[in-house]
Structures are given as structure tokens and as C-alpha cells.
Amino acid sequence: MARTEAPTHPWAWWVWALFAAGAVSVTTNPLLLVLVVAAVVAVVVARRSDAPWARSVSTYFMLALVIVAFRVVMQVVFGGQRTGFVLFSLPELPLPAWAAGIRLGGPVTLNSLLAALYDGLRLAAIIICVGAANALANPRRALRNVPAALHELSVAVVIALSVAPQLVESAHRVRRARRLRGGRVKGWRAVPALVVPILEDAVERSLTLATSMEARGYGRTRDLTRVPRWVSASLLLAVMAVTFGVFLLLGVPGGARPGVVCLLVGVVVTAVGLRASGRRLSVTRYRPDRWRWRETATVALALAGLLAVAGVMVLDAGVLNPPTRPLTWPSLHPLFLVAAVLFAAPIAATVPDAPSPSSERPR
Amino acid sequence: MFATNPNADRVLVSRLVKVLIGFAVILLSSVALAHPSATARELADRTLGASVADSCVGSGKVWLVVVTDGGSTLRNQCVGNPGSGTAALQNAGLSLTYRSGYLCTIGGYPAACPTTYNGQYWSYWIAKPGGSWSYSNLGADARKPPAGTLDGWCYTAPGDQSSQKSTCLRQLNARVNPASTVPTAPQPSAAPTTATAKPTTARPTTSQPKPTSLKPTQPRTTRPPTVGTRTTAPTTAKTWPTISRRPGATTAAPRASTSSKPSRVASSPSAASSSQSEGSTQSPTTSTSPSQEATTVPATVTDSGSPTGLVVTGAVVVAGAAGLGGYLWRIRRP
Numbered sequence: 209m210a211r212t213e214a215p216t217h218p219w220a221w222w223v224w225a226l227f228a229a230g231a232v233s234v235t236t237n238p239l240l241l242v243l244v245v246a247a248v249v250a251v252v253v254a255r256r257s258d259a260p261w262a263r264s265v266s267t268y269f270m271l272a273l274v275i276v277a278f279r280v281v282m283q284v285v286f287g288g289q290r291t292g293f294v295l296f297s298l299p300e301l302p303l304p305a306w307a308a309g310i311r312l313g314g315p316v317t318l319n320s321l322l323a324a325l326y327d328g329l330r331l332a333a334i335i336i337c338v339g340a341a342n343a344l345a346n347p348r349r350a351l352r353n354v355p356a357a358l359h360e361l362s363v364a365v366v367i368a369l370s371v372a373p374q375l376v377e378s379a380h381r382v383r384r385a386r387r388l389r390g391g392r393v394k395g396w397r398a399v400p401a402l403v404v405p406i407l408e409d410a411v412e413r414s415l416t417l418a419t420s421m422e423a424r425g426y427g428r429t430r431d432l433t434r435v436p437r438w439v440s441a442s443l444l445l446a447v448m449a450v451t452f453g454v455f456l457l458l459g460v461p462g463g464a465r466p467g468v469v470c471l472l473v474g475v476v477v478t479a480v481g482l483r484a485s486g487r488r489l490s491v492t493r494y495r496p497d498r499w500r501w502r503e504t505a506t507v508a509l510a511l512a513g514l515l516a517v518a519g520v521m522v523l524d525a526g527v528l529n530p531p532t533r534p535l536t537w538p539s540l541h542p543l544f545l546v547a548a549v550l551f552a553a554p555i556a557a558t559v560p561d562a563p564s565p566s567s568e569r570p571r
Numbered sequence: 572m573f574a575t576n577p578n579a580d581r582v583l584v585s586r587l588v589k590v591l592i593g594f595a596v597i598l599l600s601s602v603a604l605a606h607p608s609a610t611a612r613e614l615a616d617r618t619l620g621a622s623v624a625d626s627c628v629g630s631g632k633v634w635l636v637v638v639t640d641g642g643s644t645l646r647n648q649c650v651g652n653p654g655s656g657t658a659a660l661q662n663a664g665l666s667l668t669y670r671s672g673y674l675c676t677i678g679g680y681p682a683a684c685p686t687t688y689n690g691q692y693w694s695y696w697i698a699k700p701g702g703s704w705s706y707s708n709l710g711a712d713a714r715k716p717p718a719g720t721l722d723g724w725c726y727t728a729p730g731d732q733s734s735q736k737s738t739c740l741r742q743l744n745a746r747v748n749p750a751s752t753v754p755t756a757p758q759p760s761a762a763p764t765t766a767t768a769k770p771t772t773a774r775p776t777t778s779q780p781k782p783t784s785l786k787p788t789q790p791r792t793t794r795p796p797t798v799g800t801r802t803t804a805p806t807t808a809k810t811w812p813t814i815s816r817r818p819g820a821t822t823a824a825p826r827a828s829t830s831s832k833p834s835r836v837a838s839s840p841s842a843a844s845s846s847q848s849e850g851s852t853q854s855p856t857t858s859t860s861p862s863q864e865a866t867t868v869p870a871t872v873t874d875s876g877s878p879t880g881l882v883v884t885g886a887v888v889v890a891g892a893a894g895l896g897g898y899l900w901r902i903r904r905p
Contacts (some may be wrong), residue, residue: 240882242888243884243887243888246888246891247891250895253895253899254895255901256896265635274630288710288713290713291655291657291658291712320672461688461690462690521686526684526686531668533671533672535875536875536876537875537876537877537878537881538876538880538881539880540880545887552891555898560902
């Protein structure tokens, strides 16, 4: 079935993944974590393309497993919760008083293992959500679609991404040349002999690239007369307001309301400032990715999923953090199933990426 | 100039005397204000607590003080020789609730485990007789209170850290001042009647119905009041072996209700019970007992919930995977 529709905007996938990560981060209930991760993985499997960057999902899964295992091992060795239903005991080694309170080993309880497992599962779920975004959104197209204010920055990052493999290749070339010359110095003293030619190579390549880009008109894209003068000062203040708002929200007990106000004001002014300073880019973009109803639907479904989890927080906050002392079975709130379905619904809202020979060729 | 004027001398002397009187007044009033103002009950607490505490620590046992931010005393008694700080609380008959591994309520105070951190928490203080209360660096689980010391728990009042610590110090010292506690050998005395009377009046917040079971204690000459206390430790120890079968068993019968909040001694909010009943009507293997039982069952029964949530989640994930597999098979490119 040949599809001629343009692929989904990469930022839509990123927003969906970040909402899923946000929904997962407020809970340690393993049922909700498993449901959301299953929904995210379902979307990835259904909408993944064959490009090389889409094959990195297994790396994220391995990373998630490593995180869970590490957390459990840390709890077994260093953990502080030693009362409960004891599974087995490790030999105990109390550290002196200046290493305040850490006891190595000791009895390992099912309660503490479960608590560590839930904690590790939460972090693993966040990692898997971010990995899903990486697998579904083409990184180059994501960089191409940044706001116009960050245009030069995104060009620099795209060039760096393209040039990095060439740096590896030039390192191999330099090492081969030194082996052919013979009499090489080993160990740390060889490093300057390797690094200098690679740096020379990199500088030369970048100068060549800059000349060719200039010849193609990439240099004359700035027109600073179109930007009002208050923009940079207001952008700086807005970013500071965002930081301060986040600090109030997260770090100050009772600072939720001023924190949210500060954050909203900061975000709005940042958006306006970015829009205004983007007008200095006096060229239009070639074949921009369009934001259509599919992208809006994806973002709306993800937002609805996040609101479902927020609804659980409002209705019955205790179910989001099942107690492990005393041992209880985690309970399932019906809104969990609703949230999982909403996070998996972008399968219906989007179409699979058509493998086009020109734009998706791995470089 | 300084003429030898007797009138001027008298004026000077009278001024000096007034200034000295003023200084003395200021000094005495500041001393009086700095001394913690003690109500009659706190004075009684301190004197009675001091005498009973002396014999408690003198006989090599641990003394426990639990105070709230409102100033009410939950416990001020001897607790034997517990194996950990948590065991000391359980020996005194206090029920404990945890959230994410952290202790959030003791003896039903605060009534519900706070869902967001507002700066208040249960702080753990330790003291040796003749010393002063110090903030414990070790957790209640990690520390075995040595024989003949004092354990204190204080629910911090809202405020910044230094004011919280000073308030807690003041409240703990008002109950038992370890500096004035001298370990004395226990003697048979007539104190038990007054000691019995005091803590029952000093426990206003533990108002839920408790089965009056005598805690079996080792024989002591001065009997701290143990009538009416209830320990959760033995009953929880009894229910753990049944829980141990659950993780492996697939046919474990669901417990009284599908609630997962077992040791909340306060009644759960009604929204929670309604959501629980929703959950039980939608789950396939439903337990038909009404969810109100969870709120009125006394906290001796540790309700560990039922694995229906787990089963439903597993079924949903498997069904979703099957559906996805079918969908991918249908749209596969030949």
C-alpha cells in the first residue's frame, strides 16, 4: 500500500513522548508504569521506520534494564530499610560514625526490594519514553524544524552531526600513517602526535565547508534591522523567570502557586521573544514540515493521557504510590487503562512513514 | 564643672540607682522569658516523667517520647529493650504508616499520610541520660537504641529548619529533659498509680477502638502503663507468612476487600472507596465484599489487597500485544 502523505512532524512525537514521560514520573505504581510503557512500545513498533536511527530502541531497553538492576543491587547492598519480611541476609559491615548511617549488607527484605524495583521501574519507563521519541522522530528533520530564532544553532548542530563520522575516519587515517612511518611513541606521549593532525584536519574541513556554504548563500541570512531592541533583554528575563518558577514549584514547600504563575509568564514571554528574534532570519525554509491535524491529534491525545493521570492524583493520590510497608498488592484504578489507551491512540491518528529513497538515505 | 554640690550628688546617685534597677529588671525578665514557660500539665509531665524515666533508664531500658506539632503527647513511657527505633514505636503500641519507604504517620497522627511535602515530617531524636536531645543521624530502622537511653519523636511544625529543630527541642525537653535524668536503680514505689494515670490523659489523639490486650512484658518493679496498649508488631508478624505465599501462588484468595491502604488508622476519603468499588466492578475476578469494610476494620488486620489489579493489567497487555501483532501482520508490505 503506497502512501504519499508526508511523514509525521518530529516535534509531535517528541511532545507525545515527553507527556508520557511526565505521566510516568509522578507514580511508582508498577501497574500504571507497565501499562504506559506497553502503550509507548506499541506505538513505536507500529510506526517505526527502517532508518538507522530508528533501530536504537533496543539500546534504550538495555539501558532501562541496567537501571532497574542497578537500583535493586544498590538497595540490597546499601539500603536503609531492613525491617520487614526477610528473604535472605548478607553479612553486615557497619561503617564508622562519620559515614553517617550507611550499613553495608544486612538482612534483605521483600519490602525494600519491591520499593527499589518500583523506583527503578519509574526511571526505566522515563528512559523508554525518551527512547521512543528518538526512534520515531528523525533527528535531522527535528533539528531542521526548530524555531527561526535558533536557526544558526541548529545548522551548527546538523553540521556537527554530519562531521563527527568524518573525524573518526581521519583519526584512523592518521594512525595508519604513523604505523607506516614506524618508530612510533607509545602511551600518553603519542596523544599529542595524534590529536594535532586530527584537529588540523577538522579545521581545514570546516573552512572548506564554510566557503562552500557561503558560495551557496547560507551566509546572508541575517537581517538584524527587523528585530526590535527589547528582545534580548526580555528573553533573558523570561528564561530567568522560567528557571525561578521551576525552582519555586519543585523546591519550596508551599511555593506551588507563585511557581506556576512565574513559570507561565516566563514561558509566554519566551515564546513571544523567540518569535520576535526569529524575524532576523530573512530567508524562507525549503520544504518545511507541515503541522496538520494528525500532529494536533497526537499531541491532544498525549495531553489527555497526562490529564488522566493527573485526575488520578486528584481523585485518589494514594493509589499512585502503593505502600511497601506493609506489603500490599498494587491496585489498578480504571483511569490507568484510560491513560494507556490514550497514549497508544496515536497509532490511529498517524500513518506509517513511507520509505522514500531520497530523503531517508543514511549518510 | 564638677562643683561639690550636695544636691547634684544626690541627683547623680538617684539616677545611678534607677539605671541599676532598670538593668536588673531587664536581666531578670530576660532570664524569665528565656526559660521555657511551662504549663501546669507540662510541669507535672516533667516531674512525673523524670522520676519514672530515671528508673526506666536506670534498669537498662529505653524511654520513648512522642510529641506532635500541636504539643500533644502521644507517648511518654518506657518501652523495654527494642531491637530498633521502629520496634520501640511498635512496643509502645503505635501504628505506623509508610509512603515510598518513608514513615509518614505515627499513632494516627497526622490523620492521613500527606500526599505532598509541606515541610512537616516526623523527626527522630536521641539522648543519653545527662546529655541533651540530639537529632539522630541514623534512621529508625538502622539504629538499635542502646540500653538506658532515650528516644524521641517530634512532628515538626511548619517553618524553616532551625525553628523546627528549636521547637522540637523545647517540646521534648518539656516532657523529659535528659540533662536532668539520672539513672537510678529501680525500686518498688507507690509511683505506679500516678504513672498509670498520667499517660492515659496525655493520649488524646489515639481515639480509635482498640482491643484491650495486655502486652506481655518482662516483670518490672515499676510498671509503666501497658493496660490498653495494643501492639501491631505481633499481629503483623503473624500475617507475613501468609503474604509470603502470595508472590508465587496464583490461586491466593483475595482478602477482605480490594483496598490497598491497610494501616491507615483514619478513615479513607469517600472518593477512594468509590473508586475502589469502581475498580472491583470492572475487574473480571471480582471480590464482592463492600469496600466500606476497609475503612472500619481496625488496623490490627493488615489488609494487603488482592492481585486482581495485577491480573487485569497482564490481561490487557497481552491483549494489546496480540492486537498489535495482528495489525502489523495486516499492513505488512509484501
